[in-house]
């Protein structure tokens with residue numbers, strides 16, 4: 001037998017405190033960086049094991065680690081989990097507005113006496129003067145900033161107080177390392193975090209791959225409510241007793257879908273900001289305990305929830321950004337086993353979201369619109385979805401590795417040769433001085449005589465309308481594929497204008513054969529789908545009064561009364 005490689009002192013501590021044999025990914029190097037006293041920046045996908053990167057050194061180092069975290073629920077979840085591993089309850093505490101004065105005093109005593117190794121605080125708590133005073137005197141080992149994307153307006157859940165963390169740390173005044181952790185990898189968010197936290201020149205950055213190869217990505221056309229509800233119920237029933245989350249944008253949809261599932265014998269519950277905290281926390285516990293299988297939630301659910309065996313994540317409403325989508329789908333298959341990620345997409349929903357943006361300040365509106373353009377591109381693409389997602393996060397990925405783990409790889413579309421069209425597209429980018437986004441460029445080649453085209457005199461430029469014999473979807477496909485293949489790049493700072501890359505210039509000089517699949521035309525696909533639905537299914541209506549009556553009956557044991565629970569199908 002070969003001798004086992006020697007176990008490092010960190011590995012020993014890992015086994016002792018958490019019962020794990022090995023570190024995941026770069027956890028060990030990250031922890032080592034903290035021990036070296038370096039500012040440390042960790043970009044690791046959801047489920048990658050970020051918490052351990054500060055929990056373990058927190059337990060090991062002298063003093064107490066300060067962990068800044070955006071949500072009370074998230075802190076509670078972590079404190080419970082550390083206590084379950086640790087020897088005493090005092091080892092981890094949180095300090096936030098949910099505590100009484102007496103409880104706060106106790107927490108501070110435990111820190112002073114050295115019992116507490118990890119303290120979770122909200123950024124608001126940090127800004128309170130009496131706390132700053134206290135932290136200034138206390139022995140702090142290092143500061144961890146979890147969910148650090150909250151610092152950036154380009155992150156999916158921007159929290160203004162997060163921008164003041166640096167200011168507070170300066171007031172507290174220890175010269176200790178900080179570790180910032182996030183699952184958001186877009187270059188813009190990253191640079192915002194480093195800048196705002198003023199991380200040291202020699203800080204270490206650890207970026208893990210964002211590929212989750214056990215997740216299957218799929219987009220389906222979203223039709224009328226009844227149609228889509230039936231699809232959802234069908235999919236959920238294909239996976240009996242499995243845990244899943246269905247994300248929606250409105251409280252009403254959360255309630256309705258949960259109810260429709262319950263009537264169909266699925267243990268489902270709604271979760272949204274309109275429910276009181278007690279109910280919400282009960283629902284969350286029930287989900288963890290598997291008394292509830294499916295949660296129909298607005299985005300208020302799931303951040304930091306650690307349930308390893310979530311088998312599916314559906315989006316009834318399209319999310320507002322790819323970051324959101326990636327984070328939310330990331331909650332599936334944390335245990336490494338399968339996870340299905342299905343998004344229902346209708347162009348109408350994009351328009352609805354755009355309407356919400358209309359009253360926002362200019363900056364926010366432009367930003368929101370651009371994030372949504374990406375979601376739209378993701379939904380409509382016929383390229384490998386995994387490749388699209390990873391490209392978005394700045395990672396090159398060869399789709400042959402997808403292993404048919406997305407709908408587009410599993411059911412590939414016929415490819416069309418578009419070499420000449422790519423030339424025309426890139427030429428248009430040049431003609432318009434690399435100053436316009438995809439939408440304007442598409443309108444230009446299509447020869448749309450919009451007000452903008454006329455006002456700017458674009459209608460007289462060479463190439464205007466050169467592609468008018470083709471459809472919109474053809475040209476947006478060409479531009480998006482040019483993006484995916486790095487012939488052009490999108491400049492986020494200037495509202496998503498397309499710029500030619502070196503590769504693009506080279507292509508113009510010497511074009512090579514370029515074949516692409518054309519994007520989905522969802523309106524048409526939906527019409528085909530609806531036609532294909534069995535007649536008997538169509539005859540069933542999700543009537544609200546029927547739903548209510550059924551819910552009532554269920555309470556009185558529908559079965560005993562001889563009422564079949566599966567009435568909808």
Ligand code: ADP
Nearest residue numbers: 020022023024045046047048049050051052306
């Ligand atoms: P993140 O914050 O990156 O989304 P978590 O910190 O919640 O991820 O960790 C995800 C899961 O991975 C948790 O169930 C955690 O217990 C587990 N995990 C973390 N590190 C290890 C390890 N070294 N070995 C085994 N499991 C681990």
Ligand code: MG
Nearest residue numbers: 050051146304
């Ligand atoms: Mg986390």
Ligand code: ZN
Nearest residue numbers: 384402406409
């Ligand atoms: Zn794929």
